[in-house]
Amino acid sequence: MPGTPSQSRNFKLLVAQYGQKYGILVALVLVCVILAFANEYFLTTRNLVNVLRQTSINGILAIGMTFVILTRGIDLSVGSVVALAGVVSASFATTATTAMVPGGPYPAVFALAIGVLVGVVCGLINGVIVAFFRVPSFVATLGMLSAARGLTLLYAGGKPVPALTDSFRYIGTESILGVPMPVVLFALVFFASLWVLTSTRFGRHVYAAGGNPHAARVSGVNVNRVRLLVYVISGGLAGAAGMILAARTGSALTQAGIAYELDAIAAVVIGGTSLSGGVGKVTGTLIGALLIAVVNNGLDLMGVESYYQQVIKGMLIVAAVMLDQARSKQA
Amino acid sequence: MPGTPSQSRNFKLLVAQYGQKYGILVALVLVCVILAFANEYFLTTRNLVNVLRQTSINGILAIGMTFVILTRGIDLSVGSVVALAGVVSASFATTATTAMVPGGPYPAVFALAIGVLVGVVCGLINGVIVAFFRVPSFVATLGMLSAARGLTLLYAGGKPVPALTDSFRYIGTESILGVPMPVVLFALVFFASLWVLTSTRFGRHVYAAGGNPHAARVSGVNVNRVRLLVYVISGGLAGAAGMILAARTGSALTQAGIAYELDAIAAVVIGGTSLSGGVGKVTGTLIGALLIAVVNNGLDLMGVESYYQQVIKGMLIVAAVMLDQARSKQA
Amino acid sequence: MAEALLQVRGLKKHFGGVAALSNGQFCLMPGSVHALCGGNGAGKSTFLTIVMGIQDRDAGIILRNGREVVFAKPSDAHAAGISIIEQELGPIPAMTVAENIFLGREPLARFGRVDFASMNRRAQELLDSLEFGISARTVMMDLTVAEMQLVEIAKALSHDAEVIIMDEPTSALGGAEASRLFAAIGRLKAAGKGIIYVSHRLSEIFQIADSYTVFRDGEFVGEGAIADVSREALIQMIVGRPLTEEFVKENTPGDEVALSVRHLNALDWVKDISFDAHRGEILVLYGLMGSGRSEVFERLWGLSEDRGGEVRLFGQPTNIRKPAQAIAQGLAFVTEDRKETGLVLTSDVRANLCLAHLDQLRLGPVMLKRREAAASQRMIDAFSIKTPSDRLEVSGLSGGNQQKVVLGRWFMTDPKVLMLDEPTRGVDVGAKREIYRIMSEFAKAGGAVVMISSEADEVLGMADRVVVLRDGRISGVLERAELSAESLLHLAA
Amino acid sequence: QDKPKIGAAVYGLNAEFMQIWAAALEQHPAVKQGLVEVTVFDGRYDALVQQEQFETMVTQGFDAIIFVPIDIEAGAAAVKVASDAGIPVFGSNTRVNSDLLSAYVGSDDVQSGYMEAKYVLDKIGCKGNVVVIEGPIGQSAQIQRLEGNMKALAECPDVKVLEDQTANWSRAEAQTLMENWLTAHPGEINGVIGQNDEMALGAIEAIKAADLDVKSFAIAGIDGVTDALLAVKADQMASILQDGAAQAQGALDLAIKAVDPTYEPMSEIWKTYADMPWNNGADKEYSVPWTPVTLENVDALLALRQ
Numbered sequence A, B: 001m002p003g004t005p006s007q008s009r010n011f012k013l014l015v016a017q018y019g020q021k022y023g024i025l026v027a028l029v030l031v032c033v034i035l036a037f038a039n040e041y042f043l044t045t046r047n048l049v050n051v052l053r054q055t056s057i058n059g060i061l062a063i064g065m066t067f068v069i070l071t072r073g074i075d076l077s078v079g080s081v082v083a084l085a086g087v088v089s090a091s092f093a094t095t096a097t098t099a100m101v102p103g104g105p106y107p108a109v110f111a112l113a114i115g116v117l118v119g120v121v122c123g124l125i126n127g128v129i130v131a132f133f134r135v136p137s138f139v140a141t142l143g144m145l146s147a148a149r150g151l152t153l154l155y156a157g158g159k160p161v162p163a164l165t166d167s168f169r170y171i172g173t174e175s176i177l178g179v180p181m182p183v184v185l186f187a188l189v190f191f192a193s194l195w196v197l198t199s200t201r202f203g204r205h206v207y208a209a210g211g212n213p214h215a216a217r218v219s220g221v222n223v224n225r226v227r228l229l230v231y232v233i234s235g236g237l238a239g240a241a242g243m244i245l246a247a248r249t250g251s252a253l254t255q256a257g258i259a260y261e262l263d264a265i266a267a268v269v270i271g272g273t274s275l276s277g278g279v280g281k282v283t284g285t286l287i288g289a290l291l292i293a294v295v296n297n298g299l300d301l302m303g304v305e306s307y308y309q310q311v312i313k314g315m316l317i318v319a320a321v322m323l324d325q326a327r328s329k330q331a
Numbered sequence C: 001m002a003e004a005l006l007q008v009r010g011l012k013k014h015f016g017g018v019a020a021l022s023n024g025q026f027c028l029m030p031g032s033v034h035a036l037c038g039g040n041g042a043g044k045s046t047f048l049t050i051v052m053g054i055q056d057r058d059a060g061i062i063l064r065n066g067r068e069v070v071f072a073k074p075s076d077a078h079a080a081g082i083s084i085i086e087q088e089l090g091p092i093p094a095m096t097v098a099e100n101i102f103l104g105r106e107p108l109a110r111f112g113r114v115d116f117a118s119m120n121r122r123a124q125e126l127l128d129s130l131e132f133g134i135s136a137r138t139v140m141m142d143l144t145v146a147e148m149q150l151v152e153i154a155k156a157l158s159h160d161a162e163v164i165i166m167d168e169p170t171s172a173l174g175g176a177e178a179s180r181l182f183a184a185i186g187r188l189k190a191a192g193k194g195i196i197y198v199s200h201r202l203s204e205i206f207q208i209a210d211s212y213t214v215f216r217d218g219e220f221v222g223e224g225a226i227a228d229v230s231r232e233a234l235i236q237m238i239v240g241r242p243l244t245e246e247f248v249k250e251n252t253p254g255d256e257v258a259l260s261v262r263h264l265n266a267l268d269w270v271k272d273i274s275f276d277a278h279r280g281e282i283l284v285l286y287g288l289m290g291s292g293r294s295e296v297f298e299r300l301w302g303l304s305e306d307r308g309g310e311v312r313l314f315g316q317p318t319n320i321r322k323p324a325q326a327i328a329q330g331l332a333f334v335t336e337d338r339k340e341t342g343l344v345l346t347s348d349v350r351a352n353l354c355l356a357h358l359d360q361l362r363l364g365p366v367m368l369k370r371r372e373a374a375a376s377q378r379m380i381d382a383f384s385i386k387t388p389s390d391r392l393e394v395s396g397l398s399g400g401n402q403q404k405v406v407l408g409r410w411f412m413t414d415p416k417v418l419m420l421d422e423p424t425r426g427v428d429v430g431a432k433r434e435i436y437r438i439m440s441e442f443a444k445a446g447g448a449v450v451m452i453s454s455e456a457d458e459v460l461g462m463a464d465r466v467v468v469l470r471d472g473r474i475s476g477v478l479e480r481a482e483l484s485a486e487s488l489l490h491l492a493a
Numbered sequence D: 001q002d003k004p005k006i007g008a009a010v011y012g013l014n015a016e017f018m019q020i021w022a023a024a025l026e027q028h029p030a031v032k033q034g035l036v037e038v039t040v041f042d043g044r045y046d047a048l049v050q051q052e053q054f055e056t057m058v059t060q061g062f063d064a065i066i067f068v069p070i071d072i073e074a075g076a077a078a079v080k081v082a083s084d085a086g087i088p089v090f091g092s093n094t095r096v097n098s099d100l101l102s103a104y105v106g107s108d109d110v111q112s113g114y115m116e117a118k119y120v121l122d123k124i125g126c127k128g129n130v131v132v133i134e135g136p137i138g139q140s141a142q143i144q145r146l147e148g149n150m151k152a153l154a155e156c157p158d159v160k161v162l163e164d165q166t167a168n169w170s171r172a173e174a175q176t177l178m179e180n181w182l183t184a185h186p187g188e189i190n191g192v193i194g195q196n197d198e199m200a201l202g203a204i205e206a207i208k209a210a211d212l213d214v215k216s217f218a219i220a221g222i223d224g225v226t227d228a229l230l231a232v233k234a235d236q237m238a239s240i241l242q243d244g245a246a247q248a249q250g251a252l253d254l255a256i257k258a259v260d261p262t263y264e265p266m267s268e269i270w271k272t273y274a275d276m277p278w279n280n281g282a283d284k285e286y287s288v289p290w291t292p293v294t295l296e297n298v299d300a301l302l303a304l305r306q
Ligand SMILES: Nc1ncnc2c1ncn2[C@@H]1O[C@H](COP(=O)(O)OP(=O)(O)OP(=O)(O)O)[C@@H](O)[C@H]1O
Pocket: C015, C018, C019, C020, C021, C038, C039, C040, C041, C042, C043, C044, C045, C046, C047, C087, C386, C387, C395, C396, C397, C398, C399, C400, C401, C426, C428
């Protein structure tokens, strides 16, 4: 039997959705293909591992950001939280005699727990201010951006926290079966978030609270609680990212993470999540983060001059999203 | 005659609207009163003139940003456009022998026109990409942020453009009747924008296109044209701000304007304009920009230590908006 | 006598100094359908949302099964066995129908995972039992307004509540879908549930309700059994004065063709549409939901791409590519979805009223504010729009008054041809009559009206001629003399 | 008469180097003994903010200003604001292109750029390949250190500069950059010239992450931040100490002298650096020498950081 009109309609719809869903993936693949031709090293295992590692910190931040943006919010504070969680946790894991925490170094697990805790607390404050005091998230988290940076500098006295223990640095420097720890952690965060967003009740509520907060509330969703939690998630992940960064660079820097929020938001938006909430996927964010990292890596590999790099990077990313849009429109 | 029920009702409505409209003004006044008590210099004419001058550049950017945000967009590129317009216009107005433009210095008016033009062109590109290629404004202008910075460095060869002519510097350093030129220009931009938004057809279109683009389109508004134009306005004003900045500091720096977009957006949002479009006033933006400048100025005046400053600044701005929200809720 | 499921007394609510509700009173008995009637802005939705815990109240008491209750949030009301279909639809666009229906009560499988299989199955069973013909897995944003409304209904019924509030559930529905809803309501009634039913379509109320309560200007004015009240008497209670006739029709079609459409195609499924609308004529496009009527209008308005066909205005061929051209040529278009394509909810009443007419209210680029104010006041008066000030955000108006703002916008442009897509959706009887009168006067003065309507009463009362569409094609044309509910349905189905 | 009010406008306090600089001001004997009052203004890495802080200081009638501008060109207007109000301005660490400056205490960035590059080139025997990691393009320190780098590189025409890029003084950025370079030039990079220590340290971490031997690379940075001292101690890099403390205290001595002509310098630095005579505070320019950090002096330097 030839397809009925309604069947063929569904099929077209499917194609359209497929295009929309994976349009940016096409752009990513395209950029990769170009780079593979332009530079012989691009496709080496080693470089691909590098790219993944270079994606991981922004990727983790971007995943937290995805939760926030899905609820129509934005979290500008992640960069500062990276630094704060970094120095606080590092201060428990440094062998330097100048340490501000007496009795150290403490076991890495303990230090790491504290770092996540710092992130969670920052997120909690953001969340309370946004959800219960109805301050626009832009303002609330901009305040945190400033305050957390100030606290970082105060806590560390403006100096880096150096000489981290090897066990602490494990999360930044070691590998499991050839996969660097930051990548492993990123993968964990990614799959956990994917599961939460697609399969759990909380995930449904995130989409609902972002898609139509009033209707969600009428349906019994505790929208304020959802809003609170997404900032906690973003804060906690920023804390984790901060420690991975400290572990990678070998010391926790007070200037770490400056302007990281922009790249994180960019990954989310490139990945197709709408800033007006309710629509988006963590898979898209992954692709977005990879795209940014690949572009950076490729331009470095080809030895493109600094000035041109910035111009080209800007154009490439816009072009990728343009391609994505054109595809989804046509489909 | 005692007020009829309907009269007193209208009065109450007025009070409620007034409270909502000027809640943040109350916060600003409160901060000013506190600072006046905390520091003897705060209320001096000289310092108040300083505050106004210090508001002017961010204020001009924020006013352009208001147009963009009213249409549900965002313009992240303003900081980079500040730098690009600065170096390009400055290169026509420098007496330095290393000048890249032969035959200079050119008359200031010419150089200034070029600077605005540079901003307008950047805005035009943003606008076309957003309005016609449907790229989310966050991505499009983030691309411009990167590209315009790269172009700035390329154009200036990575070095500042020094030794600007006095006639060029006029817009940054001179005063008219005791009012510094940047303030005069800011006032001009403010009143012009106020007029455009409240009294012209284009202003009506901006609100409609932001509030409900679909409905606006059905009612005959050329939504794409409106979108395009707001980015042009934002770009042009960023160009102007870039030249005022160069004129004030005496040379055009390639690193000028970094992260200015955040302060500009903050002023807009603090001023009560909604990031979801359609709602907001340029008067609010003025108050928002003043609040930011007053806080910065006050903390500097009191000699608060830098690290504490960042913490306090973050908290103050959030607190101000919280106050605003609490008021408008209660009213 | 059985205990009341819900009893409300002295409910009060004001918004920034404006009283929306000054004395809300209501009593719902089990196994009954109780109609809540009242004009636009009478406070019905305010009343119902307070009962549901969506808004808080200033004063008043609510008794549920005789016990006083205070619902701080909607989920409290759900827990007490109350569910609601809100007047303004609340879809979560990016989620599927099943997810929308089970939002907040998703069935869980192991490890806290949502049991999608059982959710989809149960949602589909529910939809099928209601004969709504919607797939539970469709994403909400791919549905039409009417289908969303059906999902909303299914969702409210899925709560298995004892009290079900329906705030204008049929305003976006056609006859066939509405009768499915009525069947469902009948089953609920038989099961001893109580239903609060709000509708401005009085025929429906007389068809399904057992009792009625009327609010006027925020005040309770009366209640009783439907059996004891006549349509005229009910209308008088709602409007506050006697209304002699519901339809006003004084126009007579002329000979001159105002709008001529030939072989028009729209999208890829609306084909070969041809009709003429004459000066002085009210031409109705009738059809079932999804028959393609709105698509014809959108094509005429330049909102969808040219797929062939010829359009003439007063004999002149036109090629309208975008709305501004249509407006310039004297067309006006009231869209069916006032929230999506009609109003700028964040703007005030005046801005909304003047939006399509800005070009005539300006001097160069500058708006003439006095003329704007005067024009908007003219429309507020003409349509008796209930608002304390025209500077109030239009989102603060009651649903019916919002609809009047959309109408006012287009009448302000002084059009020659009016295209109205379900123009009286959610409008009260009094105001409907006003709208009919204005339409009739407009036609009488030589204008042409093309109206889409799903309400058979309205079509029978107002149409000079009816073009019936089915599946994107014209299935027949009926002259006024041939009109009857049966003939319409015969061609449409 | 109140005690002199001296303002210190620095380009930014977020990084360790300026923190050391600012801390040294507080440690100056005249401050500790309460003879002068010093307020530090954080310029937040923005020339305009610095200028605004000058306006604020003028409003409050500061007696003298110590100035560390973000950029050599951008500071001139700020200096003019102060000098128009009759307030003397003393440069420290970064030059200002202004003849209104009363005096300048700093170290010559061209020289340090030369020194670090020379170290790297010497270590690789004036042949092979190097990469250069630069500061934020357009900043005076970047421009001048690059000039020094180039001067040294010109002396070794056989050395090829494989890559040069900015990492904006950032360790994390430099680390990413170096990871990518190590991929693009496998086994080809012999030396790394980092224009500051942070970036050199980032390169070291990238080398470690690639499982290469740090010691087989010649790596140098500038500034002498604590982490770099530790790396020198571990024989992983060379650093050149820029004595920010001396730059700060020297400028403060000059500033006090300008307010109170009878004042004699109280800082130890004039004893430490015999090459830099006080000359009764009359000189226009004081050049604080660079100190290469070596295995010999690193412990002593580290001890100073406690
Ligand atoms: N959020 C609000 N802000 C201000 N006024 C409001 C708000 N909500 C409702 N009102 C006012 O309260 C009154 C009652 O509105 P309500 O929506 O309850 O009317 P309704 O009876 O449901 O009318 P309709 O039949 O048109 O839906 C209206 O005059 C409306 O303007």
